[in-house]
Amino acid sequence: MRVDVERLARASVKRLASYKFHLVHAIQAGQALRSIEKRRGKLAPHVCRQIESYARDVFGDAVYAPWLRVYAALNGAFKEGWIPDNYYGAVVVPRTKGSYGKISSLKSASWLIFGDESFPDIGYLANGLFYTTQNTVISGVELQRTLFRETDRIAFKRDASAQGKGVFIFDRKSFDPNFIQSIGNGVFQTFVRQHELFDRFTPDSVATLRFTTVVEPSGVISLRACFLRLGRAGETHIQSGSEVCIAVNRSTGELDPVGYLNDWTDVREHPDSKAKFSGVILPAFDSCVRKVLQLHGKVPFIGCIGWDVAVDMHEGVKVLEWNAEHNDVKFGEATQGPCFGDLGWEHLRSGRGLAPHARLA
Structure with missing residues (x-):
């Protein structure tokens, strides 16, 4: 029997890439879980068993359990409907975006696609x-x-x-x-001159709001998550390794009283400026929401988009970036989720789990 060496080689490369992808996520989730459990206590054994079973039954493999553990540890309980970040990247992104999502990585394409003055x-x-x-x-x-x-x-x-x-x-x-x-x-x-409210937290870099919008099965575009990203003292721009993130109420634009450092340590004030999060309502929030929904309407063939938006000193909306590939969903899921439970994303999987050697959970 003739062996198709090229096909076998492609399959091996694909399996290796999948293994590495899930391994990185398992490591990241494990670090987050240890940090959260150090302050909030260990997840109960029955919750761990529930998560393991849910990952296998709903998503097809226990490799998707690590992020579910993180979400549960932060919330003190497990909730059905959560989407693991690696399931989002491995299954949801290719099935709901395809090659169209790659467009957002080409910065010069933004004006051609949207032609909107909100882009600076x-x-x-x-x-x-x-x-x-x-x-x-x-x-x-x-x-x-x-x-x-x-x-x-x-x-x-x-x-x-x-x-x-x-x-x-x-x-x-x-x-x-x-x-x-x-x-x-x-x-x-x-360079955006941000609204004075954000200067209270971090005057050295521009604060951004991360909005996550989706296209529902009916075609309606809706907002599913929002959080504020703040830089640290002395930094010219926000960096993921040191940023401070605070969930935002999607209806009112009010900050949650508790924010999180990069290692998932919870804080109630900015670690440098000491400005507190409680009671803060963000300026021009409704305008920001209208703008990202309007912009997503111009590319409805991309199922989910993350938008980085700033508010300038005159309450103008400035869209600094949009991410139509693997935009971050784990922070929104952990602090506001389940955010996508009605979209049927759990049914996008093929039904086949990873090969036995690729199981990492």
Whole structure:
């Protein structure tokens, strides 16, 4: 019998990639769980058994149990309907977005797709050429005049930048077109002067609201989660390794009294400024919600999108970024979820679990 070596090789590579993907998530979830249990106590054995059974019965494999344990530990109980972050990445993302989700990693595409003034884009670098938002090619000298015409500070974000990496802040003196070209493709944005409320928490970097919107089976687009991301003292922009996250009430725009550090340590105030979260209602929240729902309506073929939105000093809505690939759902699920229980995502799986050697839970 003839052996298709190429097909076997592709299958092996795919299995290895799947194993690595779930291993990384198991490690991250394990670290989070240990941090939470150190302060809140161990999950009860019967809850662990319930989670293990649920992961196998609903999602097809116990490899999806680690994030469910994290959610349960933070809430003190297990809730049906939670979506594990690795199930979201492995099953939901490819089935509800396909290749369309990759568009968001190309920063110069945002203006072409949305054409919306809420994006603070003022120029692009693509394949060695500088462009205006009207797709006019300009020189490095013209670029500098264009970028600093109405601002003295700009941000540059590389394509596919994430977790605060690939973000650079420049002023007139530090800006160097040659250096920019060495970085690679990306977008130039006006540096947002944030609303004074956010300066109470962190004046050094721009606070952002992370909105998660979905397309429901009926075609209606709805908001499913929201949290505030704050940087730390001395940082020019938010970085995932040090950020402070606080859940936001989706109806009122009010901050939850408790926020979380990167290691899931709970805090009731910003660790640097000592500004408390309790009782804070965010400015222009309803305007932010309307804007992300409107924008998602322009790309309804992408099932779920994460939006990073800032509010400027005049309460203007500024969409700094959108993530249509594996946007973070674990924080929303842990603090506000189940957020997606009515969407039928648990039925997207093929019904076949991972190979025995790939089981990590």
